[in-house]
Amino acid sequence: MSEAVDVCIVGSGAGGGTLAYWLAKAGARVVVLEKGPHLTLADFARHDEIAVTRGGLFVPPPTLEPHLVQDAPGEKWRVTDDGWIANCVGGGTVHMSGYFLRLHPDDLRQRSVYGRPEGSSVEDWPISYEELEPWYELAERLIGVSGDGARNPFEPPRSAPYPMPPLPDHPLALHLDAAAARLGWHPYNTPRAVLSQLYDGRPPCNFCGHCGSFGCWNGSKSSVLATFIPKALATGRCTIVPRAMATEVVAGSDGKVRGVRWLDERGELHEQRARVVVVSCSTIESSRLLLNSRSKRFPDGLANGNGQVGRNLCFSANASVLAELHEDGGGKGIPGLLEGRTMWLGRSVQDFYRLEGGPVPKAGTLRFDLVPPNPIANAQMASMSADLPLWGRALKAEMDRRFHHSRTLAAEIFAEFVPVPESRVETDSDVRDRHGLPVAKIAVRHHANNGLATGFLADRAEDLFREMGCDRVWTRSRLGITWVLQHGALRFGSDPARSVLDRNCRSHEVPNLYVVDGGFMPTSGSVPSTLTIQANALRVAEHLADAFRRREL
Template sequence: MSYDICIVGSGAGASPVAYTLAKAGAKVLVLEKGPWLTEKEFYKDELAISLRDSYNPNLADEQHVIEEEYVRENGSTYWDGEPTSESGWSFWNGTVVGGSSNFMSGYFHRLKPVDFRLRSEFGAIEGANIVDWPISYDELEPYYAQVEREVGVSGKVVKHPHQEPRSTEDFPYPPLAEHAVSSWIDKGAQALGFHAIPVPRAVLSQPAMGRNSCEYSGYCSSYGCSTGAKGSGRAALLNHAVATGNLTIIPNAKVHHINSNDQGEVTGVQYYDRQGRDQQVTAKIYVVACQAIETSRLLLSSTSDYFPQGLANSSGQVGKNLIFSAGGTGSGDFFFDEIDKQQQAELKQVGPFINRALQDWYQIDDKKFQGANKNGKAKGGTIDFLFHQNPIARVGGSQWNEHNELVWGEALKQNIFNEFTNYKTLRFEVFNDWLPTDNCFVALDEEVTDKWGDPVAKVRIGSHNHDLEVGEYLAEKGAALLKKLGAKNIATSVSSSPPTNLMAGGCRFGNDPKTSVLNKYCQAHEVKNLYVTDGSFMPTGGSVPYTFTIYANAFRVADHIKTRWLAS
């Protein structure tokens, strides 16, 4: 059967396209490598989620090769790769219908106008491939508003120094219930001259659109939502698209090659079905949205006589300028015997979100900050506060005593008891730009294959030192607030190791076909009927989690595709 639109992937970059075109009357096909799960399959099971990685492929079957930089004894450096089946380091983020949007935390900060003009605003940084976006914030803003309505974002807009322009006065859904510690952060921030702001979340605070509201289990990040409150692409968009009768979803369909002709057009998609049989489908327009690494891998694998370096890759830019999110974490402990009973009760509360962030340093203008330009001015970032609920992770070090000796029996029981009854840890996460460089990219590995015999993606994860400088600056600000709140054992960690759930780039969009893969509408420069709508399009990432922007851009591109389809 031939379709109007064929989409590879089903997450935040795919679901708005499927939703928009199906509602417009187009016959849409979504090919998803993973299974089609629903709310009844999502449990708050830490063993399944965090330790067994149940919603992702077995690394013995599907993996990546990760290249890291090492230093020799003489001081020179070299790159060496290790398969993730050996390291256990998974770069999968949710291989199910709806993709990683099922398992996100749902921090929905918008990018700001400055993020679209990083090169113009702050200038070049040696060793970084920084460019301005081919679109402006104003062009994307209506689609941020659309995501807030149709995916469902809860929150409250407050004035602060870096508040971005909005076409709507507030979010469509009221804020979620807040943890009592939120008020501690508000007071501490005010005392320091900081501006604590409510965090908008892609989680419904009240029932809407056929979905239930949040039940405040306390388990959100990395967990599937059993109520449908979380705005995953599946719950918020694909379910409604299927209901139109115009969307077909084929799960357990692993796309391995996109066929093309010598006129620069895609002619079909090949995939392995559940039984491992090689199938082919055709459509008028094709959309690839299977997350940054796998999208680059698929295009690079789709060679032909016309595209010997991979589909849409005559420029050699496919896979280049991969980005993650830079930053790190911080934490501080609050001991129950050092605070009064009311504070203890507030701190022990489980369920509601903290939903507080700092963006006072989204742009850094501080003479104490050297940065790459040595003038104290740089792009900064966001600090989000949170609790980690996972009990197994929390007791992970309890089997050791202060002398690093293994304990068991009563001593182990006492350590675990103390872990849960003596204190609670408040944490923060720092998000800042991971600058694109020549040493962060996707290629095909020449030796390692997946269970179907196809070359896996080889991912080099080089970073820029500037990312660490900004991250450390922001982490100091987060630590200062924890200190003001009276926390003890304050610690921060800023690393160049990438967070594997925050990836983008690899098929950046731009106006010049020599330096970009896609045009401003995320259409491949060289392929008339091919679009890429996941985070691959992003030339720079900004200083917030990416999902909100991926959703908004996918809605923008979907409007373009709809206009083209209606005119055909």
């Protein structure tokens, strides 16, 4: 590891793993340091809900590697694993559900189109949708995305159709479509990074129903682990180093970075030297790494001379609405209610992405599906389905009804998380992880518009479920955040005083330091951000490859 390489990438998820492939393909010598293990398809063969979703397969326990979170001003800081996405090769794409929607053109110029809400720090992106669109198309084609853009009248401009047709729907989707049409809405097939047919040597989905929170043992989910990592390794110019905990990005007296210090499983310290360092650990952990990389030249953290590292942290503003259709109630007579080989309704609605005369100028995306078949999670929902927790025979009867005589539908809401400077990542030297490093201290601050958008969309979801004749409709949350969708804190922009990175995601202060996880995004948009992170990583990788060809790095 002491031998210098062209590029050292910290993190192998949506940003880092994608970038590694494109750079290695272009001829660069690449080393990827990944904090977690290199799992294989065999590791995902068991759908063990306890081991996978509750046993810490993907994230470390807070007893060893805590995050500190404050949910509102004045509240007590809590010790938690919130804010971790995944520690493994492929990152969070390994256990993602794979909803791959594009940002809309106005998402990249919100300040210009909608103005800056009072108290916010909204900025336009330094690039346009037109610049990003070819990289969206390339990302969709390289990994394999299933969808049908023609059904969505609000679909952002596309230069090519989706590589594959959409996944088959549950028969209940037709009932949803009819109800939405009566309301004047336009439901369409949710695009998925899941194969609907044989693609690039990988098999189509086998409809096991365990996408979100689980790895795919069939290889049909288009995770970075299943797509870009094997291709990067096949070039012979990319090395993946699993279980490598980066502790510091090392800067020289000339203001450039020279490499990354990291700990192996035995706690031994190494340094990987490189001409370029790319940080892609997740927005929160990348901020932490840069803030912990202090030196005489950078006393407040690497690339933090303007104090912007960690500020303007965004997530995805989120809400959740549930409904039930019973076979002897509202679901009576609906063909295929309890049938269907797939567990997906697979529908999204973007009629309210932009609002005229609404409580906010833009709301977001409604995504409809059936609740996944996780028995423990469903049993917990059943136990809390009455005014008092159910137990004994009452719980058994409710579980029988839920699993065998009804369907539970879910609406997941993605809305803009309006950035504010007070929402931020810092480090706490008084609380350290098992490696002796200061942990991330995460202050979550909501702008008032977040709740207005999610509340409006939650009401619309209830409208649709009632139009469908559901027997029971309830809103589980009107405003929350999606911890695995992290943005901002390392935003790119044209003004070095208000941003950390330039338009190519290179540090304004450090000429050979880049960031390609979600931290670069000044605004979150109103869709899941994984596809955008991957498209941007391809764009930045091509910029880096050109810089190497011109001998600028």
